[in-house]
Amino acid sequence: MANGLMGKVAAAGVGVLQYKRAGAPYGERGVLTRAIVAACEDAGLDPADVDGFVSYGDDHNQPDRLMPELGTKELRLSTAVWGGGGGGLLGAFELAAMAIATGQCKAVVVYRALVQGNSGRLSTAVMAHHVNNHFIAAGMMSPAQICAMRAMRMALQHNLPQESIEQLVLADYYHGSRNPEAVSYGQQFDIETYRNARWIAEPLRLFDCSRENDGAGAILLVSAEHARDLKQKPVYLLAAAIGAEKGWGDLLENDDDYTSTGFEPIARRLWESTGLGPKDIDVTQLYENFTYQGVSSLVGHGLISWESAVEDLKFDNLIAPSGKLPLNTSGGNLAQGFIHGINIAIEAVRQLRGQSANPVPDAKTCLVCGGPGSPINSSAIFANQIP
Amino acid sequence: MDYEALRTGPADAPYWQALSEGRLEMQKCQGCGKWTWPAVSRCGECGTWEPEWHAVELKGKLFSWTRTWHPFAGTEGIGTPYVTVLATLPQAGDRRLLGLYEGNESLLALDLPLVGRIATTRFGDQDIPAIRWLPA
Numbered sequence: 001m002a003n004g005l006m007g008k009v010a011a012a013g014v015g016v017l018q019y020k021r022a023g024a025p026y027g028e029r030g031v032l033t034r035a036i037v038a039a040c041e042d043a044g045l046d047p048a049d050v051d052g053f054v055s056y057g058d059d060h061n062q063p064d065r066l067m068p069e070l071g072t073k074e075l076r077l078s079t080a081v082w083g084g085g086g087g088g089l090l091g092a093f094e095l096a097a098m099a100i101a102t103g104q105c106k107a108v109v110v111y112r113a114l115v116q117g118n119s120g121r122l123s124t125a126v127m128a129h130h131v132n133n134h135f136i137a138a139g140m141m142s143p144a145q146i147c148a149m150r151a152m153r154m155a156l157q158h159n160l161p162q163e164s165i166e167q168l169v170l171a172d173y174y175h176g177s178r179n180p181e182a183v184s185y186g187q188q189f190d191i192e193t194y195r196n197a198r199w200i201a202e203p204l205r206l207f208d209c210s211r212e213n214d215g216a217g218a219i220l221l222v223s224a225e226h227a228r229d230l231k232q233k234p235v236y237l238l239a240a241a242i243g244a245e246k247g248w249g250d251l252l253e254n255d256d257d258y259t260s261t262g263f264e265p266i267a268r269r270l271w272e273s274t275g276l277g278p279k280d281i282d283v284t285q286l287y288e289n290f291t292y293q294g295v296s297s298l299v300g301h302g303l304i305s306w307e308s309a310v311e312d313l314k315f316d317n318l319i320a321p322s323g324k325l326p327l328n329t330s331g332g333n334l335a336q337g338f339i340h341g342i343n344i345a346i347e348a349v350r351q352l353r354g355q356s357a358n359p360v361p362d363a364k365t366c367l368v369c370g371g372p373g374s375p376i377n378s379s380a381i382f383a384n385q386i387p
Numbered sequence: 388m389d390y391e392a393l394r395t396g397p398a399d400a401p402y403w404q405a406l407s408e409g410r411l412e413m414q415k416c417q418g419c420g421k422w423t424w425p426a427v428s429r430c431g432e433c434g435t436w437e438p439e440w441h442a443v444e445l446k447g448k449l450f451s452w453t454r455t456w457h458p459f460a461g462t463e464g465i466g467t468p469y470v471t472v473l474a475t476l477p478q479a480g481d482r483r484l485l486g487l488y489e490g491n492e493s494l495l496a497l498d499l500p501l502v503g504r505i506a507t508t509r510f511g512d513q514d515i516p517a518i519r520w521l522p523a
Contacts, residue, residue, distance in 0.1 A: 134399075134484075134485060136515060137485070137508045138485035138487055138508070138518075139455060139462050139469055139487055139510075140455075140471055141510075142459050145455055148455075149451050149452070149471065152452055156451070156497050198456065199456035199457070199468075201453045201456065202456075252424065252425045252485075253473050253485060254425070258450070258451070
């Protein structure tokens with residue numbers, strides 16, 4: 001399969017500001033502007049030279065409104081990915097990379113901002129797309145409940161024990177406790193607190209659910225050649241894919257494989273277009289909006305199987321530096337913070353630069369999987385050298 | 388039933404009309420025989436427009452379930468905790484429908500035979516036609 005993107009585009013700068021929910025000292029646009037400027041300063045590129053902007057998941061910050069504060073000289077790409085959730089995260093990188101690789105743009109920022117009270121919460125955005133009278137007539141009005149219904153089927157159909165889910169949570173909090181930027185930094189995570197937390201919708205308890213922070217994150221993408229002239233070590237985008245295949249999508253819970261999270265066609269395209277496979281992935285950043293969906297996303301990418309899940313999902317196997325399947329090295333959505341997933345893409349860049357709080361020795365490739373609760377999903381592979 | 392109005396409404400309008408009149412009706416394509424759900428205005432399998440609606444018995448099997456404990460906004464009229472089930476309908480091509488569950492919660496298990504009755508669910512200040520599932 002042709003891959004016109006492989007190694008053509010690189011992440012050159014990252015910027016993130018994160019606060020406790022409802023704790024941002026600026027409005028949403030103010031936080032976002034600071035994150036974009038930080039990403040540009042990280043790269044050593046004038047923010048006025050950014051000519052493209054891509055977001056996802058119903059971000060409300062239109063690029064033209066950012067122009068006066070960034071000093072934008074010319075806006076050439078102003079777009080967002082369809083779909084109400086974090087499923088569009090890596091689709092935003094695909095769009096940005098297509099614009100750069102084809103010469104339509106020179107410097108594109110992928111961003112997401114969230115300040116409570118400005119643009120509302122992601123669950124509201126997901127609901128607006130997905131939840132209708134068919135759901136609410138059955139008492140289902142939130143993504144958590146829909147993911148719970150799917151999680152229950154995963155647990156029953158695949159005999160997935162709660163103990164395996166806990167391993168993912170423990171790994172996230174372990175990494176988060178060692179990351180100064182994480183909400184869980186310095187905290188000892190108590191598994192009993194997790195086990196005894198209140199039910200949200202069975203089998204999901206409170207700490208199975210990502211909880212939103214205020215903040216904004218931005219990643220600056222430029223051509224690979226351009227990146228080599230900037231301040232940081234380039235992190236190349238090898239491939240990104242978004243979509244859904246027949247039998248999957250917004251189908252009123254009638255997806256053909258109900259325990260899937262829809263990643264199979266996405267992963268297939270990543271492998272076909274890079275010549276890589278699951279065994280070539282050194283570290284994974286997983287969008288675990290809900291724990292079970294994170295596990296299903298690992299299955300969808302072929303990193304584990306339902307049959308091997310109990311064996312593969314072991315704390316020691318999931319943590320840096322020694323695990324064979326290190327994931328969410330910043331703490332992930334659960335323990336680093338949740339700005340609708342942008343943090344996990346930023347961690348991919350930092351990990352491949354050698355700047356992670358939990359470095360994976362000699363990591364060359366990083367898989368980033370987008371929001372698995374969405375009808376449309378996306379993933380990408382980043383690398384610090386072109387294979 | 389005002390067929391003219393239903394045709395110009397969303398594809399699933401006949402479902403809601405039938406449910407509000409105490410019947411379950413689902414869509415089956417007269418071109419290829421496939422049960423289509425969610426409702427569509429064109430069968431994506433064979434290209435036939437306006438698949439026909441057929442009465443379906445309220446019998447199913449439990450495909451999955453969840454018990455909601457968090458008092459999500461709008462669900463006050465249901466009252467937590469409550470169980471929602473996703474039921475497979477074998478006589479409608481194994482299409483799945485959601486509904487609140489009434490009955491012994493210790494019986495909840497995959498493939499539990501279910502029968503349904505039609506009721507309404509209070510959500511916010513609306514009463515929405517709805518299916519209640521209970522053990523057969």
